[in-house]
Amino acid sequence: MQIRKAIASDADHLTRFINLAADDLPLHFWKKSVGPQGDPWALGRERAARETGNFSYSNAWMAEIDGQVAAGLLGYPADATPAVIEADTPPIFVPLLELEALAPGAWYLNVLATYPAFRGQGCGAALLAQAETVARDLGHRTISLIAADTHQDAQRLYRAKGFAEQASRPVVRGDWQVDAATWTLFTKTLA
Numbered sequence: 001m002q003i004r005k006a007i008a009s010d011a012d013h014l015t016r017f018i019n020l021a022a023d024d025l026p027l028h029f030w031k032k033s034v035g036p037q038g039d040p041w042a043l044g045r046e047r048a049a050r051e052t053g054n055f056s057y058s059n060a061w062m063a064e065i066d067g068q069v070a071a072g073l074l075g076y077p078a079d080a081t082p083a084v085i086e087a088d089t090p091p092i093f094v095p096l097l098e099l100e101a102l103a104p105g106a107w108y109l110n111v112l113a114t115y116p117a118f119r120g121q122g123c124g125a126a127l128l129a130q131a132e133t134v135a136r137d138l139g140h141r142t143i144s145l146i147a148a149d150t151h152q153d154a155q156r157l158y159r160a161k162g163f164a165e166q167a168s169r170p171v172v173r174g175d176w177q178v179d180a181a182t183w184t185l186f187t188k189t190l191a
Contacts, residue, residue: 001070001122003130006060008049010069014060015044017072020113023148025092028176054110061130063114063123071123074111075131077138080104092176095169096146099185102167103144106187107135112145112154124157136190144187148180155184163188 006014019026030040050056054076063071082101085094100108109131114123135143145163147155148171163186171180 001126002064003126004062004064006057006062006072008051008057010057010060010062010072011045011049013062013069014048014055014057014072014074014111015041016115017113018044018048018055018074018111020115021111023150023178023180025176025178028092029090060111061127061134063118063127065118065121065123068118069115070118070121071114071127072111073109073127073131075107075109075134075143077140078103078106078108078144090174091172092174095172095183099146099167099169099183100144102185103142103187105140106142106144107131107138107140109143109145119153124154125161128157128161132188132190141190142187143190144185146183146185148178149182149184150178150180155186158186161188 026044027040030043034040034043047055048057051058059076060072060074062069078100082104085097089097112124112127131143147158166185166187168182168184171178171183
């Protein structure tokens with residue numbers, strides 16, 4: 001396995017990992033953004049291919065197995081002072097923003113996902129180790145992440161790697177079709 005910094009041409013993979021990690025919430029949002037005639041995946045790829053912004057490839061790393069992209073990680077520094085959640089924020093995002101605000105100044109691991117064909121081969125553990133290295137190199141003492149209750153394998157991995165549950169919020173579904181009921185904030189203090 002090789003871990004490498006993402007490049008702009010990884011935007012398609014990154015878009016898929018972003019969507020996998022959040023149970024199709026990004027795709028749901030992209031569909032609303034582009035309307036019935038638009039291509040939601042194209043919007044996701046466009047965002048991932050940007051050089052700036054939280055969802056940019058510049059904040060991502062890829063795990064490759066036998067030369068194939070197998071898994072991805074996307075993370076960035078959380079704001080030291082969380083922004084106020086605006087009244088017009090879509091309710092579906094409010095619980096996530098509330099949880100993010102509980103770990104100000106952490107290095108926020110927003111996306112960790114592995115393609116199904118590559119699961120169970122250590123990609124997640126390797127990318128978590130990469131996240132710790134990146135966070136330390138940037139001077140962060142804490143890593144935070146949010147996981148849905150439907151991602152039991154991921155939650156087991158996080159606990160095994162020293163992450164602890166800090167808080168939970170109910171998932172707000174609206175018209176988003178998802179089985180998840182709870183978002184949980186996990187944090188890890190780096191040595």
